[in-house]
Amino acid sequence: MEDAFSLEGLEKRFGDVLAVDGVSVRVAPGEVVALLGPNGAGKSTTIDMLLGLTRPDTGQVRVAGLSAAEAMDRGMVGAMAQNGTLLRDATVAELVGLFASLHRNPLPTREVLKRAGVTEYANRRCGKLSGGEQQRVRFALALVGDPDLLVLDEPTAAMDVEGRRRFWASMREYTETGRTVLFATHYLAEAEDYADRVVLMRHGRVVADGPVGEVRAAVAGRVLRAVVPEATEAGLVALPGVSRAVLRAGHAELSCADSDAAIRGLLREFPLAANIEITAVGLEEAFIALTADTPEGQNTAETEGVLR
Numbered sequence: 001m002e003d004a005f006s007l008e009g010l011e012k013r014f015g016d017v018l019a020v021d022g023v024s025v026r027v028a029p030g031e032v033v034a035l036l037g038p039n040g041a042g043k044s045t046t047i048d049m050l051l052g053l054t055r056p057d058t059g060q061v062r063v064a065g066l067s068a069a070e071a072m073d074r075g076m077v078g079a080m081a082q083n084g085t086l087l088r089d090a091t092v093a094e095l096v097g098l099f100a101s102l103h104r105n106p107l108p109t110r111e112v113l114k115r116a117g118v119t120e121y122a123n124r125r126c127g128k129l130s131g132g133e134q135q136r137v138r139f140a141l142a143l144v145g146d147p148d149l150l151v152l153d154e155p156t157a158a159m160d161v162e163g164r165r166r167f168w169a170s171m172r173e174y175t176e177t178g179r180t181v182l183f184a185t186h187y188l189a190e191a192e193d194y195a196d197r198v199v200l201m202r203h204g205r206v207v208a209d210g211p212v213g214e215v216r217a218a219v220a221g222r223v224l225r226a227v228v229p230e231a232t233e234a235g236l237v238a239l240p241g242v243s244r245a246v247l248r249a250g251h252a253e254l255s256c257a258d259s260d261a262a263i264r265g266l267l268r269e270f271p272l273a274a275n276i277e278i279t280a281v282g283l284e285e286a287f288i289a290l291t292a293d294t295p296e297g298q299n300t301a302e303t304e305g306v307l308r
């Protein structure tokens with residue numbers, strides 16, 4: 001099957017800053033991919049290259065086998081920028097209609113308003129909308145051409161909790177029809193809840209790429225907590241399956257790649273260990289571990305499939 005889009009060896013430099021440093025990602029039709037990373041990781045620059053707004057110094061972008069510019073030209077890509085300006089004096093319906101007139105095969109305005117969930121303020125002027133409402137209008141504009149690929153840079157940045165919930169409900173309807181979505185976000189919960197796959201960037205590179213659960217699992221597996229009298233951190237970190245140990249006042253917290261081996265080793269070496277508790281690492285912890293500026297962020301890179 002042809003990729004919905006592919007990025008191959010993308011590099012982009014701004015003066016001294018290597019904003020994107022060899023990004024390669026292939027996405028199949030129907031995938032919903034979250035692009036995660038701390039500020040300055042290179043997410044927006046990558047998205048701009050995918051949309052043909054920025055030209056890569058090296059590397060190639062293909063969208064359904066076409067160049068980014070061709071795909072945009074044919075209305076195959078819907079984009080939602082974080083801060084695109086809306087015409088303040090136009091109503092929402094007028095603005096959608098205006099965008100439709102620029103497309104070869106637009107959806108009917110009424111349908112766009114419905115899909116984006118903005119029908120209720122169709123007759124309000126854009127300048128009178130809240131930040132979150134304006135963001136949903138930008139989403140409507142991205143849907144006008146009924147695109148196969150939607151590219152969203154922090155779509156819910158200005159939305160409150162209810163706005164976000166409604167936005168994602170509209171998105172779900174859209175993705176259920178097999179469309180491909182790439183969205184950048186700082187909200188890890190959004191990646192966990194709505195993406196099939198996460199691509200995690202740091203310093204312009206992809207540091208992890210895979211299903212949400214696998215990325216989470218690859219980082220540290222599980223955390224084991226216990227009260228361990230007479231232990232030392234060195235003694236704990238030497239246990240099988242343990243990658244990191246923190247000990248405070250007899251309370252140990254062990255990051256485990258293999259929690260089964262860790263618990264057996266713990267009880268063997270420290271038979272007085274008590275109150276043992278094992279929890280799965282959340283995506284948030286995985287994110288922090290992978291994007292931290294410490295060697296820890298890279299230490300499992302060779303051993304795990306989703307990490308790079």
Ligand SMILES: Nc1ncnc2c1ncn2[C@@H]1O[C@H](COP(=O)(O)OP(=O)(O)OP(=O)(O)O)[C@@H](O)[C@H]1O
Pocket residue numbers: 014015017018019020037038039040041042043044045046
């Ligand atoms: N036009 C530009 N001129 C100079 N430097 C730029 C330009 N655009 C981006 N950069 C730099 O490139 C790096 C990557 O920026 P980018 O905006 O792609 O990151 P990001 O992951 O989207 O960050 P954020 O989460 O803060 O939006 C940053 O160091 C940024 O300062």
